[in-house]
Amino acid sequence: MCADRVSTAVRSRIMASIRGKDTKPELVIRSILHKRGLRFRLHRRDLPGKPDLVFPKHRAVLFVHGCFWHGHNCHLFSMPRSRRDFWQQKITRNCERDLEQRQTLIESGWRVATVWECALMGRSRLHVAEIGEYCAAWLKSEVAELDVRGREAEPL
Ligand SMILES: [Zn+2]
Numbered sequence: 782m783c784a785d786r787v788s789t790a791v792r793s794r795i796m797a798s799i800r801g802k803d804t805k806p807e808l809v810i811r812s813i814l815h816k817r818g819l820r821f822r823l824h825r826r827d828l829p830g831k832p833d834l835v836f837p838k839h840r841a842v843l844f845v846h847g848c849f850w851h852g853h854n855c856h857l858f859s860m861p862r863s864r865r866d867f868w869q870q871k872i873t874r875n876c877e878r879d880l881e882q883r884q885t886l887i888e889s890g891w892r893v894a895t896v897w898e899c900a901l902m903g904r905s906r907l908h909v910a911e912i913g914e915y916c917a918a919w920l921k922s923e924v925a926e927l928d929v930r931g932r933e934a935e936p937l
Contacts (some may be wrong), residue, residue, distance in 0.1 A: 800898045806901040807845040813913045819920065824911050828891070830882035840922045842886060843894040844879075845901070854897045856929060887925055894919060894927035905931025 811834065814821065821834040821843075828835065833841035847859035852872040861868050883893050899905045900912060912929060919927040 787898045809844050809901045812862045814907050817913045829885045841892040845896050848898045857899050892925050899931030900929045905933040
């Protein structure tokens, strides 16, 4: 019961925050990277998936993914009990689209980072310095993909 109540609260918050472009987790990551002197552009519409941050110099993009909408296997995600089929389909579609967009970007020579909400918010969040370090090291590298998730996030 308790877990359900918590996840419902978390979900309402995520749903409320998804409406605006500047969702809080995205502001957090922007601030972390900006403080490290990394420069980026926002929401480039000409790229697949309209990445939240684009680092032209590093030929890299970064997505900040909400764990509910993007079906992350972490503690912030639980399938709603009502209209289960609807949500199942919607979230499955979102995951498929994420994968397609990532592949298209990589095929066009972009590198793709995904920073999950659970790395930025709540009890599983990482220290901001740690996230900054991961992203900065990855940007300087030639590694194609980076995935930053929360510390306590456990597979379902
Ligand atoms: Zn997550």
